[in-house]
Amino acid sequence: MNAPRAFRYISTDRRVREDRRFVVGKGKYIADIAAEAMLHVALVPSQHAAARIVSIDASRALALPGVHGVVDGAELAAACEPLMNGLDTPHVQRYPLAVGATRYMGEWVAAVVAETRAIAEDAAERVDIVYEALPHVIDAEEAYKSSSTPVHPAHGSNVLLDRVFNWGDVDEHFAASDSQLSLRVTWGRNATVPIETFGVLAQWDPWGAVLDVNASIQMPKYADQIARALRLPMNGVRVHYDVDVGGSYGVKRGIKHSVLTGYLARKLNRPVRLLEDRLENMRSGDAHGPERIFDIDVAFNSDGVINSMKMRALDNAGAYAGRAPFQLGKPIGAIVGPYRIKSVHYHAISVTTNKAVEEAVRGFGQSPTNYAIEAMVDRVAEAVGVDRIEVRRRNLIRSDEFPYLIPSGTRYDSGDYHTVVDKVLTHVNWPELVAERDRLRDEGLMAGIGVAACLEPSGGNSSFEPLLNPKNTTTTWMESCRINIDALGDINVAIHTTSSGQGHETLVATAVGEALEIDPARIRVTRPDSLSSLPGNSPVGSRMAIMLGGAAFKAAEKLKDKFRAIGAHRFGCAVDAVNYCDGNLSHGEQSLKWLDVVAIAHRHFHELPPGAEPGLEASFIMQTPTGEALPTPDGRVQMYPCHSFEFHIVLVVIDPELGKPDLRRYVIGHDCGVVINPHIVKGMTLGGIAHGIGAALLEEFVYDADGQMMSQSFMDYLLPSASEIPHVEIVHHCTPSPLTVFGQKGSGESGYLGAPAAVSGAINDAVRALGIRFEKLPIRTTAISDAIAEAKLKGRLP
């Protein structure tokens, strides 16, 4: 288990096949797909944080030439089922358009369909809506109070989830510890804001009774949800998966857009396309990430060994439920991070407020939790006066302790955390890095080093669903692959999902090539539509290397078994005695070439073993490794199967007057087991770090006290650009997972899961001498400068 196997194609330096079409501008994105006589949608947003819809008058809009229709929430509510909620909250009903009341600024109140998007926007301005403002609540703590105004009066309160878990002897461990401390850290509302906004094209075929859907989608159970909402059979919805998705990392859920567009296409009997513009995406796309307040009590010994932790996590889910509350559940699978914390008290709270709806974002809640854990470990180190890295070393799970069962019921598969830390420290020359920081301080700059260790749970199952919603007993979370070797012996592999940059075509070609011992460049990968697809759950939860890679490999193994059976029949030997090498079969002196086997399978039924099916096809539907059991009554569950490890070190220099942080050095140690394609993993990691730097320093969806969104465009929602991202040095390590076909683990969230903690830690190290501590992300340039100035004014200058 410890040493990775030798591979022919896996882990080798091979091109990412998708890159070719993207680099030359030949990707097929949703905006590239048009249908004849297609109509366009524009939305009418609410300007109120909360308001009753008194009346909607579309007559002026409908009078405009080129306008084909205007629909509102009342019409949709009569014709559709509410969108799916993750939790058992039947009275928090959500439709694509506001029904009766609007619950956040920007919420769509009406949809206008016209010949062009420009006409639709002109008409949208002519939809006359009378509102009556209602009380609103923006702040999560405020919303949690029983006295707060419920966003959904029928639900009775703003509380979607309020659950306390006790895993282990928390009280005993607190009592037995030398010390304890408390901290509060806050994760600002950010997201993955993709270059391409969400888009969907729906066409209704009344003669076939099928709704064709092309969308920029990354969504589990997408076709199911459309079918349920539109009261169609699921075989009446055909989702096309051969659409390139221009960025997602969780947020391309677009279910309300898709149900709305599907409804409009059926109603108007014309193809209808909705492409969000940037404003619609940012204020109304329901694609904001977690916004979370953590209150932590931690019990530890004087040597820095952490015994127990109490964590209260209060998440601001926005105006509707969706899947957002589950983002408090997924981190339960790594609630102690990479550390040997013996017991945990976890209080998970999700509340509704009058903000845009929270959706899945890279890591599904793990990055905020990792940030809180790492802030806690830094505070423990400070309290006991032990170096931050040494404290981490004393708490990290040792390599000989795997598989390691954490208090909340998940078993970590494998890891070698101390070795990764040592490799990184050697790479950066730790004493020299510390000396450099101190030299910079001597020059009058504020310099600091940040450290973060964390896990990326991967192989996504959905164990948080039954854990947080007793009515949900889902334990199946499969992914599928189908391989067909055609009559000329060429290999076709089908996958059953869209991709948003993860390189799935490269992944499955590599996995199948490895199994069949055939150059992956010879393997075609296609994406049938949902009506021709095997079941799957889409690329979420860092699962596809494990699940799609696993399904592809196992389908290929089944195919090899068919090869061997044909060989055994010809050779007159046992199946086990047939040797498969480079696609050819042999037994002693006898041999069958690849094309001989193809000929037998496709054309020579008389040479097939008795009872064998003709052709060469194999499918594999793979269940996630582990996690097949329902949670225990005390809330322990096996969450994701595999656990990648990352260890970040950052050197930051802050201009003491202007406050601007400059990341001078960024090093990450990364262990995601066996890497399938090094370029893809590198790209994921670099992008994840950039995203994490954005979360730490720049990105936030800001609302004012009136519920008005202050960062509706890229003027105010600041994404890091190439100028803000330092060169990143990656130190590799490979601890294979014993649970996966090649030893691979997930890497789709790598970098992002530790970067915010590391950058924040670096800034706090830089300003520590002034008695300043930043405990809310993002940490803005101006806030740093203001805090330094205030500290100097109070004479805290060292």
Next chain:
Amino acid sequence: MKSAPFTYCRPASVTEACALLAADEDARLIAGGQTLVPMMAMRLARPTALIDIARIPELAFVRREGDHIEIGAATRQAFAEANATVALDLPLLARALPWIGHSAIRNRGTIGGSIANADPAAEIPLVLATLGGAVVVQTPRGRERFAARDFFLGPMTTAIPADGCLVEAHFPVWTHQRIGACFTEISARHGDFAYVSAAAQVALDDNGSCVACALGVGGATAQPTQLAVDLTGARINETTAREKLSVAIETLDMMTDPHASPAYRKRAALALALRALLAARDEALAKRART
């Protein structure tokens, strides 16, 4: 993000442009469109007509005229950035231009467009104000020259009459032997609108004493502000400069927005103005004195 309907015309001359402008009070001039087009896309600006002056030949030039350089309003920022006359005779403008957005923006954005738009954080207006330059505006009644201090009235507000078209910007040329210039700014990210920007140009005599000094800050106040700081007659030293700058900046009325408080702007204005000044001084000192 589609603009409200509008008509578009491309007049051949400034006279024609002014006539079109006078005929429709909701018409707007467009040159590079780097501010106006996004504003229109978000329907925050809704002109009935766009009068495109970007290709009027008489508006694109850089020429020396007496003690100043005149730049045509529709001259692209990228053109000015690469222009040898600007590089040689307008060191402060040359230093400022690369701070404007990103190169793609400067390829379209014009010198006059930035001045007429009068964003408090814009770089070219700050250079014009710092050097005490002027602009020329044409209306159906003729041409009128405005000193920079009389021209920038507030955020996005200038002295241009409703039927006026900015046609030229005049930047004074310094002829001293030892000149140094520096432009610097602070923003959240490279290329963003500055929270605060600072411009400094100094001339030193053979002994290193300051003989001319121009200082300004942008982004901080409602319009680009020339700082009333006289450092001539002596060598520029940091202590004295800091004191004088503090006094000058203390009196300024700082803007506020969600990104930066007035206190931040004041602090950054002092820090950046001082840095710009000292960098300009050092650049001038590095130039050879007459022997």
